[in-house]
Amino acid sequence: MVEIAELGGYRLFHLLEEARFFDRASQGCELSVEEETSAWAHFCKKNGIEGGNPVIPYAYSGCSLPDLRDVAAREGRISKWKQSEFSPLVEEYFDQHKGQMEKVVYSLLRAKDPGVARELWFRIHEGEATFAELAPVHSSGAEKFTGGIIGPVALGSAHPALAEHLRGAHEGGLLRPFRAGEWHLVARLEKRIPAVLNDQLRNGIIEELAKKQMEAHVRQR
Numbered sequence: 001m002v003e004i005a006e007l008g009g010y011r012l013f014h015l016l017e018e019a020r021f022f023d024r025a026s027q028g029c030e031l032s033v034e035e036e037t038s039a040w041a042h043f044c045k046k047n048g049i050e051g052g053n054p055v056i057p058y059a060y061s062g063c064s065l066p067d068l069r070d071v072a073a074r075e076g077r078i079s080k081w082k083q084s085e086f087s088p089l090v091e092e093y094f095d096q097h098k099g100q101m102e103k104v105v106y107s108l109l110r111a112k113d114p115g116v117a118r119e120l121w122f123r124i125h126e127g128e129a130t131f132a133e134l135a136p137v138h139s140s141g142a143e144k145f146t147g148g149i150i151g152p153v154a155l156g157s158a159h160p161a162l163a164e165h166l167r168g169a170h171e172g173g174l175l176r177p178f179r180a181g182e183w184h185l186v187a188r189l190e191k192r193i194p195a196v197l198n199d200q201l202r203n204g205i206i207e208e209l210a211k212k213q214m215e216a217h218v219r220q221r
Contacts, residue, residue, distance in 0.1 A: 017218045026081035031073060039076025040069060086209040093205050094197050100156025101195035104166050107131040107148040109139045110183040117177040117184035125174060152193055162187065
């Protein structure tokens, strides 16, 4: 018998609670024969299971083929529940968070010294140097290796101060140096990519809403 303390030590207790939540929530969702077939096909594709004599994936060591079919059906029921429960909420959620889902491509330099940031901004503003030239020498983050370019990334994933400046910028606009946490940044918005509610984003929102409900339930236990 596995003890709760052991689950906690391996950081598995929350995973177990999450699994139990989704099992209970999806309990009333029955799959048709076609849905079970589709769930199994999706499971096989996701886990690289092929042919009539499939090899059991390492992640499912100890499971038989019937066990795997049960796992696939379980995932199918949970997916069906998520779609049924949260599809009606997607458009409202999208409207409320559309600004954060917008993606941007921007050039960035960062410096600890505000004087250095002002000097870098001046050199770019006057055409004496480019982000691509300055980033490998003067910057300190991932942009050091990409010629200063970051993105496309969701605006909501950026530092709040940076996101606020980019949100109000126009494409090609060089922003004056500003502080974001411990850094002084020089940035230019290169491209703005509006959020579009396509199937991929719709499914992402459904997953996000399901995750939020699950986390709220687990916290209350």
